[in-house]
Amino acid sequence: MxxxxxxxxxxxxxxxxxxxxxxxxxxxxxxxxxxxxxxxxxxxxxxxxxxxxxxxxxxxxxxxxxxxxxxxxxxxxxxxxxxxxxxxxxxxxxxxxxxxxxxxxxxxxxxxxxxxxxxxxxxxxxxxxxxxxxxxxxxxxxxxxxxxxxxxxxxxxxxxxxxxxxxxxxxxxxSEASRQIGNILLNIIIGIILLLGGIAVIVVTYINKTVARVDRAKSEFVSIASHQLRTPLTTLKWYSGKLMADIGKINYEKAKEYAAELNFATEKMIDLVENILNVSRIELGKIEIVPQKIDIKQISEKVFEELSQKIKEKKLNIDKQYDEATEKMFADAKIVKIIIDNLLSNAIKYTPEGGDISLSITESYNGNNVVINVKDTGIGISKDEQVNIFSKLFRAKNAQSTGTGLGLYMTKELTEKCRGRIWFHSYENVGSSFYVILPKIFEREDIKI
Incomplete structure (x- = not known):
């Protein structure tokens, strides 16, 4: 630590x-x-x-x-x-x-x-x-x-x-150095769980000490972290306890099942922390836009590559359409990747096995903008909840067990910081279609230094 x-x-x-x-x-x-x-x-x-x-x-x-x-x-x-x-x-x-x-x-x-x-x-x-x-x-x-x-x-x-x-x-x-060290520490922690257990006590103690040190300006961040980390921590505690209780009599397949659950909970913790840190940077004004020539098709394919395992597990049908005119644009590569990743991750998360997901990236009619559209055949969003979908920490009733309430909030904030716009159409139990429109050329003088 x-x-x-x-x-x-x-x-x-x-x-x-x-x-x-x-x-x-x-x-x-x-x-x-x-x-x-x-x-x-x-x-x-x-x-x-x-x-x-x-x-x-x-x-x-x-x-x-x-x-x-x-x-x-x-x-x-x-x-x-x-x-x-x-x-x-x-x-x-x-x-x-x-x-x-x-x-x-x-x-x-x-x-x-x-x-x-x-x-x-x-x-x-x-x-x-x-x-x-x-x-x-x-x-x-x-x-x-x-x-x-x-x-x-x-x-x-x-x-x-x-x-x-x-x-x-x-x-x-x-940040990458910190993340790399954090991943190493998490792996060490998992090893300690398999041998000794008790990770939940350690983490809760650490959070409590952190809460005691931070001032009121950080209270919301700590509240979000505590709320969102509770589920994976509970999973870690339960499965580590089972491992300790069954050690010596557990068979290989059951041990493998427990290890998979521990690994899943750890990955969820890492994703949650990354989302929380990104939201914190946005709200503190620490996100700087660094425009450069990018290949948005290449960025999208990288996202698909990172999500390929989840796509295979759910046997999803993927359709991709790229307009050649949009492959070269002047924008912040990291922000564009976060936007596409959040939209595709949501589509994969909320689309049932064997469903359809499509990504299209086209040029607007006037040629000045790039339009990103992610469409799925997932669970959709009820009409009365759609007004809150971009609110921080909001989770629809049919997504309580899987969503964090941060992804779409962060996507909207980043899109608007890039002088873009986001909207969607959704029907419950039918699917959703999200649209993001970004300037094809983000002028350097638009950036606030």
Whole structure:
């Protein structure tokens, strides 16, 4: 648990780094227009945070690092004193391992860009200081200086865009590292269940201690986690108890059945935690849209590949239709994948064995949008419940045992953040048809930095 806590502290530190960088760019932009030295002082003050973190990173990447130097750098970076030791341990433990090694590379690239940003700021200050002091007097020279300032600010804008990409990549890589470690820990926990049992007590104790530590701003998150994790935890507790009670007299087939149930409950817990974290990021405004050229057909096929086992188990008939004009679009690949995955997962979950599911991706009549349609022959949604279907934690009466109440809420929020729209038609015991319309080209200037 300490390992994941250490990675969480590092993710929080990255948030401070990112905010300081954005504030620095904002202050430099104001300085380029106001010529007010106070704005430049703010710019330098904000840069002290990533510069402090840089000193810590460089020290910790040495063969024999001085932890006191790293501690001082992280303190200058605005990190909470209680988090500093965790951040140091996370880097020292995992800096040469998998995703963490990649994250450190992104961090190093970000530090190079911060140095370029500082250099541009110094150059702008030099020009403005000459104008303010009267060293530059001729109008022609002043105009030339102002033109040069604008050119530098254009470079600053490019640096800021690149930093946004680096920050996003760093955050995603850390999340993958945390997930990877979390999966390892879950497997260890399952092994402990098979030998000793008692996992439910451990988890409940951990949740109770967490509730005692968090403030009111986190109370809803903890409430959701406790509510949604109860079912898989109960399953883990029951089957681990059966294993303990029947050990020595249980046959292979029954042991295999129990192991399958434990594995299913664990996968459900992982999916629930991932959904809860995504919802939390959306509501905290931590979801950044990074548009790029994507192949939506390729993304869809990847989703089908990941869901193939569930499709085979239920012997579902799948129909796919792709409009070639939609294969290349400019959007956030990760968000598009989440949207398609949620719609297809729901269709598979609520369609009975032998049912039909279709996915069509077409271009809108005006050619400016992409329309995603997922249709199934599942249980459908009753008319009186349809108004609430996109509400957080809402589950229809005929889906109480399987739904989490988060998937469609998250899909709607992400769709709207991408300037899109979602709607559906559904008939109980007949099936549902969900539509998502997204801009074919999501303009970069639409993104709020």
């Amino acid at each position: 300490y390992a994941t806590s250490a990675l969480s502290a590092l993710v929080y530190g990255e948030g401070l780094w990112s905010k300081a960088q954005k504030d620095a760019v904002y202050s430099l932009t104001k300085y380029s227009m106001s010529f007010d030295e106070k704005n430049y002082a703010e710019f330098k003050e904000f840069l002290n945070i990533p510069l402090g973190d840089r000193r810590a990173r460089e020290e910790l990447q040495k063969e024999f690092p001085d932890e006191q130097v790293a501690r001082q750098g992280l303190s200058e970076g605005g990190n909470h004193p209680k988090d500093i030791s965790r951040i140091i341990n996370a880097i020292l433990w995992f800096k040469n391992v998998g995703y963490m090694k990649e994250a450190m590379r992104y961090w190093q690239e970000g530090d190079h860009l911060i140095e370029s940003l500082r250099s541009r700021g110094d150059e702008i200050d030099g020009l403005i200081s000459k104008i303010n002091s009267g060293e530059i007097t001729k109008n022609q020279d002043k105009v030339a200086a102002i033109v040069r300032i604008n050119e530098i600010m254009s470079d600053v804008s490019n640096i800021n865009t690149n930093l946004t990409f680096i920050e996003k990549s760093f955050s995603q890589t850390l």
